[in-house]
Every structure is written in structure tokens, then in C-alpha cells.
Amino acid sequence: MIDSFIPAPDTQRQMREALGLFATGVTVVTCMTPRGPMGITVNSFTSVSMDPPLILWCPAKASRRHDAMASASNFALHIMGEDQDEVALGFTRTAEAFEGFDWITSDKDVPLIENCPARFECHIRDRIDAGDHTVIIGHVDRVTTTPATPRVFMAGNWGNFLHQD
Template sequence: MSGLPDAFREVMAGVATPVAVVTTLSGGDPHGTTVSSFASLSLAPPMVMAALDRSSSLLGRLAVGAPFGVNVLGSSQADLAGLFARRAEDRFAGVAWSEDTGAPRLGGCPGWLACEVSDLVPGGDHVIVLATVLHASAGSGAPLTYHGRRFGTHTPVAA
């Protein structure tokens, strides 16, 4: 059992995940953080889930019924992912964004989901945010992914 955390970490590093920035407004100010634990949950109704570290400053700003956004990053946005992953006072400094359905929408992202928190579920050292999708907007371009502790993108293989 003593080697399980390291082995688990290695196995999960081999799983490619999407990269997104989850955002919300609190007191009129934008807040956000990078997540790689994000997935669709349901089509009827449209729902997503994202896992936030219990120490995340964003988590304290979310409650059931709160609006938030999921900015799905594109392959050219690794710098943006890094910016929102850091523990910084104002991650939005110099970042283009606008309010959309009650949440900050970052400029240039190929995917946008406006959501409302449905439930917050404890999950180990994280909290799983279950959310109903209120609005979705899809653009074009390759997604930003995280694999092997590095940012990259998806490359289709021949069938």
C-alpha cells in the first residue's frame, strides 16, 4: 500500500485530460482556476462535472445555484492554463474576458459552457462540482490536453 499513491499518480499521468478554466464572479470581481478534472456527465439534462482542490480559492465562491463558466481551452492556450493554475492575486490581469450568463468568459476559447452549480460532492482531497449547463457555444480548433505532466493536443489516428 505504501507505493500506491505514487503508482496511482503515474497511471493517471498517462491519461490525457481536457484543460479548462472554471470561472465565476464574486462581489463583481472575476475569479478562475485551471482544471484538468472536467467531463460531461449527462445529456438530458445537459450536465458537467469538475473537480476542485479543497484548498482552491474558487471553491469557496461556489454554492448550489451559483453561476459559473467552463472555458474549454484550445491548443494554443497553454500560457493561459499556466496563468490560471498559479496561486496569484489577480489571474485576470491582462486577460481578455467578458461576462456571459453571469460568469467570466475568456476570449479565444474554442468551447464555452455557462453553468449553474447543482451540487457539491466531497471526493477525497477535492470537491466535485456537479452543474447544469444553461448555455453552450462551440468554436473550432484543436483542444488543449494534459498528458504525461505536459500540455499538448489530440492527434487523430487512422482507423
């Protein structure tokens, strides 16, 4: 059955379900805040530019972490691996989920999760008001990769992408 609707407050659930049909990676963004290291699990991440190297992510303004994350001058975005579900789930529950896994602090005082398929260390270039979210554009200062399988999120489920050689 084909379903068509106009996005509105009473169709937000349908809108969320339709957007959920787009597979994304599972990422955790970390930064240092006045109250200490903070992290948040996000799927609103994309590449913006190769020259200069830019990425973006979008925290929800309704999040209690929004103001601290959006005002940080530096952050790290971690693409999570299939063996890092507990780390990613931890940051869906609390901003301070740094116990139980390996992490270090960068030379810019940003918490860095280790052993991720990819990690992007950034300084904030732009903050753009975008409805109920803020678009944060980061200039990538350093990239670290590890041979690991990334975690994928789609339609409310986590999984893996199977590729054929």
C-alpha cells in the same frame, strides 16, 4: 517492468503518476466571487448527462480558491485551445489572471474567456463531498464553440491530439 501498489499516503506520487497516464483536456473554470472574478485551471472535468445537460469538475479542498469557487451559484468551464497556454498557465499561478487576453462578463456576471474551442456556462446543480475534493455538478445553460484545436494534458505534459481523416 510491471508495478502494482495499494493506494496509500506513502504511494500518492505513484497514484498521481498512474492517473496522469489518462489524457485529459486542459480547462479553466471561472466564476464571480465577493472578491471579484476568479479562475482556476483544472483537468478534473467530464460530461455527466445529455438530458438534462450536466457536466462536472472537482476543485481540491486544499486550494485557496476552493471555497469561493464551490460556493458560486454560476460558473463557466472553458476548454482551452493550443494557442491559450499562457491563459491556462496564468490560472495555475493566480485566481486573478484575467489580464492579457480577451474576456467578457455574461448576463449572470460570470467571466467568460473568449475564443476557446468550447465554453459551457452553467449553474450549480449539486455539490458533493468526495474526500479531498468537492464534486461540482453544473447544469449547462449555454454552450459556445469556436473552430480551434483543443489542448491536451497527459503525464505532466501539454500537447495536441493528432487525428487522421
